[in-house]
Amino acid sequence: MRQIRNFSIIAHIDHGKSTLADRIIQRCGGLAEREMDKQVLDSMALERERGITIKAQTASLLYTARDGQEYQLNLIDTPGHVDFSYEVSRSLSACEGALLVVDASQGVEAQTVANCYTAIEQDVEVVPVLNKIDLPAANPEQARAEIEDVIGVDATDAVMCSAKTGLGVEDVLEAVVARVPPPKGDPEAPLKALIIDSWFDSYVGVVILVRVVDGCIKAKDRMRLMATGAEYPVDQVGVFTPKSLVRDQLSAGDVGFIISGIKVLADAKVGDTVTLATRPAPKPLPGFKEIKSQVFAGLYPVESNEYDQLRESLEKLQLNDAALRFEPEVSEALGFGFRCGFLGLLHMDVVQERLEREFDIDLITTAPTVVYEVLLKDGATVRVENPAKLPDLSKIDEIREPIIRATIYVPQEYVGVVITLCTQKRGTQVDMRYHGRQVQLIYDMPMNEVVMDFFDRLKSASRGYASLDYEFKEYQSADLVKLDMLVNGEKVDALSVIVHRASAQYRGRELASKLRGIIPRQMFDVAVQAAIGSHIVARETIKALRKNVLAKCYGGDITRKRKLLEKQKEGKRRMKQVGAVEIPQEAFLAVLRTD
């Protein structure tokens, strides 16, 4: 077999994964200097702004090592956020090695650890890299000790580098050549290729990125997707350098793309196995699972006449985002919109921003919610993705909520506040360990408390130092109730939330008082009430407006007056008329924040 090395880079966000990837590509001549204007592996503009890598991408590079041999280094990019942990695990299982990049001035953090464990589980050789050694604050010895202590990986031979200046980057490549094992597959065996990623390209349709484990694939072959059994003729195969280059074939050990007649992204599922229809593999590669939405929210156009445009935009987004789910939904308060399913909160943010930015639609987003399993008295089980759709309490036997296992890393001095926060969020401590200056906390926590505002609060409680990673654990029965909000006597379905009974009254009061602050005063008194069923648990009154706000500016500076009017107009665009009252967008998100 040719000299191939397949590897990924894993790192906590901002530790320098993209910068190192770019350096490596540049060093191997993948792109000319002028093409390196921006970090090439983070392709979408939005990603660049947020500094995260959402879609796994790859580059096949040639490197002449110090031993004089030429190696083909396949760099497989992995997404860097907890929402995309399944994609990370698929990318890693396509590699024999992973560079574990740790910022030498920061040390080990939660996602480093989570991704590293995933790599170890997949039997991937982990090569520690201490990055940012150019920084005066860099403390490679401390970072090395943390890697050994926290992750349990031998870091004696950790490579030191600065992805920014390029110092030590060649040592990184030498370590890849020396320490990452070559791929083992059999090119003569029936084809087995793992789908690492897939996306929609407007010129060629669906592109799938595969790691060929066994066998060969070439143009005109008839391929079969093992999860569904669907078959397609292969039009083209090739590799990314990172520019795309057509090849005659891809064979065992290679990482490259396949273009075929697939029209819908959902048919090329990440983690599925591609084989040949003429000589199929007996068994797919292990580890495939259907990705399920974990978080749901309603998206409604502010202008109801933008509904069709919203649908078209969601369809377009879905072309490139197989994880995005949506279906039409009607809310009494918000009218026609869509219930959308996301992998997590970050995924939701990204979708929402793209809709507003790329498609220019003003949206009202309801509070995100998790999926509840509701056991009915008649024995049936229903999945509830929308609090407003919770069946009548008299029909419910049991409500089960998703529980996650959260791993938190936090410097010692913040451990107390973080534990308090986790307890407040109904967390149960599973483990607590001291690793030098860092403490590792493991908690089982209801996911609905996490989507609420846990991450923000964790960050502020720890002055930004705590890091979090989580995975779904199980469904557990809990004493949950639906809390409804009534404005001027009308139930605003989009404001309903499912909460624990013990905190329902408190949350009801808090929400009512928050809404009182957000909903502008009207010409009449407006009652804001919180209710569980027909039982009112809290009430606030928004006093009627007396004077015209503009009166304040009477005779005053005309530009100020115009500004005020513009501001009101701007505010109006984000208001929804509910009965006789206009409710601003922020009200729908206020349910999220707890103090």
Ligand code: GDP
């Ligand atoms: P990622 O989130 O892991 O992909 O991190 P990036 O590659 O986007 O890097 C995060 C930040 O750290 C950027 O501002 C980089 O310029 C900076 N950075 C990356 N590597 C180095 C390094 O070796 N030295 C210094 N001083 N800064 C670096």
Ligand code: MG
């Ligand atoms: Mg990055």
